[in-house]
């Protein structure tokens with residue numbers, strides 16, 4: 001009987017790419033996917049170790065899947081937690097048949113499949129992808145990170161940056177496009193740094209040019225996630241704005257707006273420099289969309305730092321923003337910093353950030369009522385099409401719902417927006433030949 005597998009993915013889009021590749025390997029090895037963990041002979045949990053809450057969730061999900069798995073099914077834990085806390089995790093989770101980190105990338109499949117030690121190393125980054133249901137896909141162009149942000153443990157367990165070659169990325173994207181994907185989302189820990197480690201700094205722009213050519217084969221959109229702000233400059237910005245497939249969506253990894261606090265975080269920039277960058281891009285492309293995320297309550301964050309962040313949010317008017325409370329991570333410089341911010345203060349600041357940002361995001365969405373948008377359909381929910389324009393990244397931002405319309409995933413349709421509900425837009429499909437309102 002053919003064995004069936006189920007992969008549960010926690011954490012960020014980069015983890016989703018790893019899961020896709022694990023799935024591809026399992027399929028290549030003759031296993032079949034199960035829709036539910038209860039039906040699988042092999043359950044793989046791809047964990048996240050980003051912050052305490054993510055680790056807790058990873059453990060809870062693993063335990064829940066362990067309870068519901070069918071008798072005799074193997075349970076394998078991988079991902080960032082397995083990477084960082086391999087031995088401890090194995091001791092804490094006797095339910096798991098194996099705990100395998102990404103350092104053993106090639107080992108994963110062998111251990112998973114055969115319950116034995118690896119025989120050879122296959123590089124997860126280079127494994128082919130399975131055909132996907134969604135018309136979009138993440139593509140990881142590099143692994144690891146060369147920076148040393150004080151709050152971040154990623155470099156300590158994912159290592160220095162390892163970029164893939166342009167050829168290997170192009171081949172993966174071509175395969176996805178041939179399989180029906182029309183939007184690709186490029187990810188890396190520090191995307192704009194792509195290529196430095198292979199002696200080709202600034203090679204994200206040439207990579208985009210190469211991928212843009214795949215529009216001939218059906219690629220419609222290229223989206224970039226995680227841009228470290230010091231690298232958001234020409235020729236990257238002009239290339240992004242010039243290439244028809246690359247959407248003007250700027251996911252800037254800002255983290256704060258106070259320069260002294262950014263220095264404590266061991267990061268580049270200041271609120272003024274960020275505003276200058278955003279204004280410059282908006283002047284060149286009024287339709288540009290901005291997302292960022294911020295850490296609140298980093299050690300040493302003063303009331304003045306916090307006020308600077310609030311003023312920055314008010315001026316920058318980012319379309320989308322996420323706020324995260326600081327969480328001390330083992331192995332990072334931040335755990336040794338003084339000036340710990342009491343959790344009640346951090347909570348209060350978090351709330352204030354949300355209060356400033358929420359009406360800005362709402363106004364940005366409301367301002368689209370009456371606009372005509374170029375939408376790619378992601379899914380069909382009964383008689384409602386659910387899709388996105390260039391303004392919404394998959395799984396992160398809002399969506400556009402088009403009730404009572406016909407279409408299939410991957411279709412590109414013009415939609416007139418009639419309403420906004422929170423982050424989501426509602427619209428009607430435009431019939432051919434009808435001019436915009």
Ligand code: SF4
Nearest residue numbers: 145147149152154189
């Ligand atoms: S750039 Fe990102 S991944 Fe790299 S150390 Fe800083 S926060 Fe971590």
